[in-house]
Amino acid sequence: MARSPILLFAIAGVVLLLVRNLSTRIYYARLARRHGCKPAKPLPQGERILGFSLFKEQMKAAKEARLLPLMVQRHRDHGNTFKGAIMGREFITTIEPENIKAILSTNFKDYKLGREDALGPLLGKGIFTSDGARWEHSRALLRPSFTRDQISDLDLLETHVLHLLALIPTDGTTVDLQPLFFRLTMDSATQFLFGESVCSLLDTEHKAGNAFATQFNFAQSEVVKRYRLGPMRRFYRNKQFDEACDFIRAFVGGFVDKALAYNATFKSIQDVEQNSSRGEKERYVFLQELAKQTNDKETLTDEILSILMAGRDTTACLLSNTFHALARHPEVWRKLKAEVALLEGRRPGYEELRQMKYLKYIMNESLRLYPVVAGNSRVAVRPTVLPVGGGPDGRSPILVHQNQPVSFFSYALHRRTDLFGPDAEEFKPERWETLRPGWTCTPFSGGPRVCLGQQFALTEAGYTIVRIVQMVGGRLESRDEHAWAEKMGLATCSFYGVKVGFVEE
Numbered sequence: 001m002a003r004s005p006i007l008l009f010a011i012a013g014v015v016l017l018l019v020r021n022l023s024t025r026i027y028y029a030r031l032a033r034r035h036g037c038k039p040a041k042p043l044p045q046g047e048r049i050l051g052f053s054l055f056k057e058q059m060k061a062a063k064e065a066r067l068l069p070l071m072v073q074r075h076r077d078h079g080n081t082f083k084g085a086i087m088g089r090e091f092i093t094t095i096e097p098e099n100i101k102a103i104l105s106t107n108f109k110d111y112k113l114g115r116e117d118a119l120g121p122l123l124g125k126g127i128f129t130s131d132g133a134r135w136e137h138s139r140a141l142l143r144p145s146f147t148r149d150q151i152s153d154l155d156l157l158e159t160h161v162l163h164l165l166a167l168i169p170t171d172g173t174t175v176d177l178q179p180l181f182f183r184l185t186m187d188s189a190t191q192f193l194f195g196e197s198v199c200s201l202l203d204t205e206h207k208a209g210n211a212f213a214t215q216f217n218f219a220q221s222e223v224v225k226r227y228r229l230g231p232m233r234r235f236y237r238n239k240q241f242d243e244a245c246d247f248i249r250a251f252v253g254g255f256v257d258k259a260l261a262y263n264a265t266f267k268s269i270q271d272v273e274q275n276s277s278r279g280e281k282e283r284y285v286f287l288q289e290l291a292k293q294t295n296d297k298e299t300l301t302d303e304i305l306s307i308l309m310a311g312r313d314t315t316a317c318l319l320s321n322t323f324h325a326l327a328r329h330p331e332v333w334r335k336l337k338a339e340v341a342l343l344e345g346r347r348p349g350y351e352e353l354r355q356m357k358y359l360k361y362i363m364n365e366s367l368r369l370y371p372v373v374a375g376n377s378r379v380a381v382r383p384t385v386l387p388v389g390g391g392p393d394g395r396s397p398i399l400v401h402q403n404q405p406v407s408f409f410s411y412a413l414h415r416r417t418d419l420f421g422p423d424a425e426e427f428k429p430e431r432w433e434t435l436r437p438g439w440t441c442t443p444f445s446g447g448p449r450v451c452l453g454q455q456f457a458l459t460e461a462g463y464t465i466v467r468i469v470q471m472v473g474g475r476l477e478s479r480d481e482h483a484w485a486e487k488m489g490l491a492t493c494s495f496y497g498v499k500v501g502f503v504e505e
C-alpha cells in the first residue's frame with residue numbers, strides 16, 4: 001500500500017508525457033497540412049534514435065579530409081534536401097537556394113545560430129555568438145566602423161605585405177604560402193583592430209605577439225572540436241584550452257585598456273579631430289572607434305575577439321585557396337599578370353583594385369569552388385517552413401520543428417551541375433563574365449547577418465595578390481601533386497598547404 005502513491009505518480013507522469021507527445025504531434029501535423037508540407041527524404045540509416053553510425057561516418061570522413069566530398073556524394077545520391085538523425089537529434093540538410101534564402105533572409109527570425117555553447121568560452125557574448133536583441137545591439141555597434149575609408153588604408157597593409165614578400169623566394173625554391181597567409185592576416189587584423197600589429201611575420205623579434213598567434217590558433221582549433229561534439233561537449237574538458245582563453249582575453253584586454261585610456265584623455269570628439277588635424281593623419285584604430293561608443297571592457301573584448309575570429313582565418317583561406325588554384329592554371333596566372341601589368345608597377349589604390357575585373361573573377365571563382373565557409377547551420381527557434389525539398393519530387397514545402405537544426409553546405413551547392421553547368425567542378429574565372437548567381441552562390445552569406453567584412457576581405461586579398469604578382473611575378477609552379485582537399489576549421493583551406501615555386505621567365 002505504501003508504494004501505491006509512487007506508482008500512481010509514475011503512471012500519471014507517463015500519461016502526461018504521452019499526452020504531451022500526442023498533442024505536439026497533432027500540432028505539427030496540423031501545421032504541416034496548413035502549409036502543404038511533405039516530409040523530406042530520410043537518409044538510409046540503420047538506427048535513427050542515436051544516429052551514432054552517421055556520426056561515426058562523418059567523423060571518419062572529417063579525419064580523412066573528405067567530409068566535403070562526402071556531402072557532395074550524399075546530395076547526389078539522396079537529393080538536394082534530406083533529413084537524418086545524429087546524436088539523438090533529427091536534422092535537415094539542404095542545398096536548395098530557395099531554402100537558404102528562407103533561412104538567412106525571408107524567415108530570418110525563425111532561426112538562431114546555436115553556437116554560443118561551443119564558442120562562448122573564447123568569444124564571450126560578441127556578434128559572432130549572439131542572437132536576437134543582443135546580436136542586433138552588437139551589429140549596430142560594429143557596423144559604423146566598417147565604412148569605406150576605414151578599410152582602405154592600404155599603406156598599413158603594405159607594411160605587412162612587405163614582410164610577407166621578404167619570405168617568398170624568387171629563385172624557384174619551394175615555399176608553402178598557406179602558413180604565411182595566416183601570419184599575414186594575423187598581423188594585419190591586429191594592426192587594424194588594436195592599432196598595433198603582433199608582427200608574426202617578423203618572427204623572432206616579437207615574442208609576445210607570437211605567443212598570441214600561437215594561443216589563438218590553438219584555442220580556435222579547440223573551439224572547432226567543441227562545436228563538432230555537439231551536446232557531448234559538456235563532457236569534454238581541456239585545461240590547456242581554459243588557459244589559452246585566459247591568455248587571449250588578457251592580451252586583448254590590455255589593448256582595450258589602452259583604447260579606453262586614450263578615449264579618456266580627450267574631453268570630446270572635436271578635441272581628437274582638432275588634435276589630429278594639427279598633426280599628421282590619424283591612423284584608424286577599430287578599437288578606439290568602438291571605445292567612443294561604450295566603455296565596457298567586457299563588451300569591447302568580446303566584440304574584438306569575434307571580429308578577429310570572423311575575419312582573420314577567412315581571408316587567409318581565401319588567399320590560400322586562390323593560390324592553390326592559380327598554381328594549377330597557368331593560363332589564368334598569365335591573364336592575371338596582364339591585368340596587373342596595366343598598373344605599370346604602381347601600387348593599386350582602393351578604387352583601382354575594385355576596377356580590376358579579372359582579379360575579381362578569380363576571387364569569386366575561388367570562393368565558389370572552395371567556399372571558405374564551406375558549411376553552416378542554424379537552429380529553428382519556433383516551428384517554421386522551408387519552401388521546397390519535401391515529397392517524392394522534392395518540390396513541396398517542409399516543416400521544421402522547434403529546436404531542429406538545419407544545415408547547408410555551400411561547397412555542395414556550388415558544385416551543382418544543374419545550376420553551374422557540366423563544368424561546375426572546374427576552376428574557370430571566365431564564367432563570371434556572365435554568371436549572376438543570386439542565392440545560388442553567397443560566400444559571404446546573405447540577409448541581415450551578411451558578412452560585415454566582405455569589402456575589407458576582398459580589398460586585403462586583392463591587394464596582396466596584386467603585390468605578389470608585381471614583386472615576385474615569374475612563372476607560378478605547383479610543387480605538390482595532390483588535388484585540393486579540405487582542411488576544415490571554422491574556415492576551410494587546403495589540407496596539403498599551398499606549395500609553390502616562383503620561377504623566372
Ligand code: HEM
Nearest residue numbers: 310311314315318372373443444445449451452453456457
Ligand atoms: C574571405 C573572407 C570572408 C568570408 C568568406 C566571410 C564569410 C562570412 C560568412 C559566411 C558569414 C556568416 C556567418 C554566419 O552567419 O553563420 C560572415 C559573418 C561575419 N563576418 Fe565575414 N567573411 C570573411 C571575412 C571577414 C572579415 C575580414 C571580417 C572583419 C574584419 C569579417 C567579419 C564578419 C562578421 C563580424 C560577421 C558576423 C556578422 C553577423 O553575425 O551579423 N568577415 N562572414
Ligand SMILES: *[C@@H]1O[C@H](CO)[C@@H](O)[C@H](O)[C@H]1NC(C)=O
Nearest residue numbers: 018020021022023024025028
Ligand atoms: C513521440 O513519441 C514517439 C515514439 O514514442 C517518438 O518517435 C516521437 O519523436 C515523439 N514525438 C515528440 C514530438 O516528442
Ligand SMILES: *[C@@H]1O[C@H](CO)[C@@H](O)[C@H](O)[C@H]1NC(C)=O
Nearest residue numbers: 262265266275276278279280
Ligand atoms: C596630439 O597631437 C600631438 C602632435 O600632433 C601629439 O604629440 C600628441 O600626443 C597628441 N595627443 C594625444 C593625446 O594623442
Ligand SMILES: *[C@@H]1O[C@H](CO)[C@@H](O)[C@H](O)[C@H]1NC(C)=O
Nearest residue numbers: 360361364432437441442443
Ligand atoms: C562576384 O560574386 C558575387 C556573388 O558572390 C556577385 O554578386 C558579383 O557580381 C561577382 N562579381 C563579379 C565581378 O563577377
Ligand SMILES: CC(=O)N[C@H]1CO[C@H](CO)[C@@H](O)[C@@H]1O
Nearest residue numbers: 263266268269291292294295
Ligand atoms: C573623445 C571621445 O571619443 N570620447 C568618448 C569616450 O567614450 C564615451 C563613451 O564611452 C563617449 O561618450 C565619448 O564621446
